[in-house]
Amino acid sequence: MIFRDYKFQIVFRLGILTLLGYGLLYYTFIDVNYIRVFFLGIFSLIVLIALFYYLIRVHKLTSSFLDAILNNDFTVKYPEQHENKSIKQLFRKFNLVNERFSQSIQEQANQYQYLLALINQLKIAVVAFDARERVHVVNSAFKELVNEKEVIRMSSLKSLSPHLYKEVISLEPNQQKVVKAVIGNTTHQFSVAASIFKLRQKQYTLVSMQDIHSELDQNEMQAWQKLIRVLTHEIMNSVAPVVSLSGSLESIVQSTNTNSFEENKKTLLEGMDAIKVRSQGLMNFTQAYRKLTRVPAPNLKEVEVSKFLQPIETLFRQSLTETDIKFTVQANGNANLLLDPDLMQQVLINLLKNAQEAVKSTNGEIRLTYNSQPDGQTTLIVSDNGTGIPEEIADQIFIPFYTTKTEGSGIGLSLAKQIIQQHGGQLTFETSNNGTSFYIKL
Structure with missing residues (x-):
């Protein structure tokens, strides 16, 4: 609307100048009348000055408005009551633009203050x-x-x-x-x-x-408490029977004479054999502890995924097939991985053995999957469709020597997690009644 009025004002003034120009030409060369030429010349000059003044005024107003915007000054208020309709509408639009800019700046300032208040909390x-x-x-x-x-x-x-x-x-x-x-x-x-x-x-x-110093101290203390509790439990399980049995054997020896030695010989041998078995069990336990605390540093090599997974697939496929367990190996992509093949295969073998023990039904299934993400992160997944890990022990499975197996050492998952951490990765799991999945993220 502004531009239409502005254009009308210009065209109107140019139209008058054109008519006056024709009049000047007519009365100068055709119907010569110098008086009329004089007055038409005066009128043309007045209209030309008015047009020039109008253009200069609009230009100054627009230039002043743009300068204020460039200087981020939106406080200028233009009078909307003006005798010139075009200037009046122009001022109204100027004020509207200033108002919109002011609102935008105020909203940005409010958002910035909100952000500062948020991060300060x-x-x-x-x-x-x-x-x-x-x-x-x-x-x-x-x-x-x-x-x-x-x-x-x-x-x-x-x-x-x-x-x-x-x-x-x-x-x-x-x-x-x-x-x-x-x-x-x-x-x-x-x-x-x-x-x-x-x-x-x-x-x-x-x-x-x-x-996070205090949090680390607290977590470290809790880890030590859990470890000491497990160590105490395992050692007491071995030492208590040995102490009790040693006392019984001592009593038998003290009460045995030459005539009754043959009668108590069998009892003595059985007792010493039991002590030997428990002592060997304690020795195995300490060797497992030594193994856990002396994990070798990984010898990183760049290996192709398919070649890395092939020996593991060959190792497990026959034994799992014999127990009617479906075994699937899937590699989504064939990128190269930077890892220690021996240590990482030890981790996967441990996880696959656990999955094999968790799957008891005839419709058992175990999957070994490799996924590569666009951000460069790679994930190895060992999944089974067993009964899952009970909720009450799920937060303890990575504790050294914790096990629910009668013949387990309890260091498998703890050792696996330690190896993954030495590779700069993470070992996590998800479990439900429909199975368990362990994720190795590298």
Whole structure:
């Protein structure tokens, strides 16, 4: 509407100038009348000045409005009561644009304040900085960590702990690690994670830091308590019968004379044999403990998935087929894996044996699957359709020496998890009444 009025004003004035121009030509060269030429010339000059003034005025108003926008000044109010209808409508649109911009800026400011309030409530230290290590966003937890009211640059963290600063600055995108740092006279352990984002063609690094020292201490204490409880149980199971039996044999020997020796000889031999069996069991237990605490470092090699899985498939297919258990190996892709083939095959063999023992029905099925994700993460899955792991023991299956088997050592899953962790991966599981799946994520 504005542009139509504006265009009308211009066309109207140009139309008058055109008519006046024709009149000047007519009375100058055809019907010569210098008086009329004089007055038409005056009128043409007035109309031309009015047109020029109108164009200059609209240009100045528009230029002033655009300058205010470029300077982020949206507080200017233009008078909407004006004798010129076009200028009036132009002012109304200017005010509407300013109002929309003001609302948008206010909404952005509200969202920013909401974001700051949100991250300030976090107990995790959060900081965002640019390539020059200039801090743009920081929460209260980070300020408390570096003990500064205002954090301008990442050098504040460097003053607190050069080692922690170095680890944070060197973090790769989407990387997470645990960093140990000494602050004052206290040792802290921080879980540190980083991500990268771009804003207005500039790259920023967002880092979160959480002191998990107390949580790690608590988890470590709980792990030791569980381990000591299992060790005590296993040792007492072996030592108590030996002590009791030794006392009984001692009583028999003390009460035995030459005449009754042959009668008690059988009892003595049986007792000593029982002591030997329990002692051997205790020796096996300590050897298993030694094996658990001396897992060799992985000798990483790049191996092809199909070649890596082939020996395991050959090893288990015959024995599982004989027990009417369907065994399926599926590799979704044939990428190369960086791992220790011997250690990783030991893990898979252990998981497959557990799956074999869990499947008891004639319709038993075990699957070994390999999946590759677009982000580069690979997953090996061992699944069965057994009865699943009981809920009451599910959180204890990775505890060393914990077992529900009569002849099990209880180190299989614990050893497997330790090997996977040495590869920088994770060993997790899902279980239900319809079966169990173990996931090796590398």
